[in-house]
Amino acid sequence: MMSRKIGRVVEVRRKNENLDDIRVDVNGDIQRAYNYPKMTGKVSEGDQVVLNTTAVELSLGTGGYHYVIVNLDNIESDLEQDGHIMKLRYTPMQVNVDSVEDHESRYHDVFEEFESLDGMYVAVGTLHSMLAPFAASYKRNNPDKKLVYIMTDGAALPIYFSLNVATLKDKGLIDSTITIGNAFGGDYECINIYTALITAKEIVKADAVFVGMGPGIAGTGTKYGFTGIEQGHIIDAVAKLGGNAVAIPRISFADMRERHRGISHHSITVFSEIANEKADIVFTVYGGEKEETIRKQIEKSGIDKKHNIVFMENSNAEDDIGHYGLKVKSMGRGYAEDKEFFDSASTAAYYITERTNR
Incomplete structure (x- = not known):
């Protein structure tokens, strides 16, 4: 079962096109979280985000961070690529990729x-x-x-x-x-x-x-x-x-x-x-x-x-x-x-x- 909480972004500590290292306020406690902009879009200070907090609550070393599931202030996004092979298949986070083996691939x-x-x-x-x-x-x-x-x-x-x-x-x-x-x-x-x-x-x-x-x-x-x-x-x-x-x-x-x-x-x-x-x-x-x-x-x-x-x-x-x-x-x-x-x-x-x- 996934544990979820709502937080508010208070700082974007480090960011690039692939990974945002952010700090979020969760019920008054400032905690670390990661956002994948290619999956969940951009985040900015002040944005309200839904977080997967499972690993932190279990005190796990592996994957022990919060992850942004969705930015409530930036919900909608468009497909960035046309691939038809899905990864993370049949989950709410499934993503399409341009797989090199695909019928439409030039390879x-x-x-x-x-x-x-x-x-x-x-x-x-x-x-x-x-x-x-x-x-x-x-x-x-x-x-x-x-x-x-x-x-x-x-x-x-x-x-x-x-x-x-x-x-x-x-x-x-x-x-x-x-x-x-x-x-x-x-x-x-x-x-x-x-x-x-x-x-x-x-x-x-x-x-x-x-x-x-x-x-x-x-x-x-x-x-x-x-x-x-x-x-x-x-x-x-x-x-x-x-x-x-x-x-x-x-x-x-x-x-x-x-x-x-x-x-x-x-x-x-x-x-x-x-x-x-x-x-x-x-x-x-x-x-x-x-x-x-x-x-x-x-x-x-x-x-x-x-x-x-x-x-x-x-x-x-x-x-x-x-x-x-x-x-x-x-x-x-x-x-x-x-x-x-x-x-x-x-x-x-x-x-x-x-x-x-x-």
């Missing part, structure tokens, strides 16, 4: 003529916070190559919510974005991961691709109950279409939860049970106790029998991130607090660089 025939990804390298991540270190390391070593980000619908659905994506695009570290499933707002809209990968290769002409969800993974602490399980299906899709999947393992020695120490149970479940096709799984060389822990987990889980396990030297992640002035965080921790997590994504970028520049 429609591309999908009928497609044959293979021809070995294109595709990095497959889980947490959204893997994107920035991967992009920084890839682009620093391949400034003239085209990197495409495919955002799944495993977490945030509007790509507008990701300040990371906006920053990476502004800095030229991501060349194009594709949103799939019920995620929307990318430069290209696709129905599923298969057509998104075809779009990346045949339409955008990508040299490399990063696939992963937007901000806000959902997890339950159970073996299969997390949205990052999609990593397995994506690995299979890449292989099915003739690409090379490079799976980014979730690594941490800062997370206090035992199930996420070393190689996260999320990654072990995906690699051992969910992915049917072989992937390259790249680990950073550390030596000592940390590497010993990782190698024992690999052996115990048997993922080395199923996938190509690679250990690679990489001490450049922090420098690559700093080179572009990026600020990275995952689960509230920055690079200094959780370096192994960010190294993992960076090392995958170095591996793809090595493989494609031979």
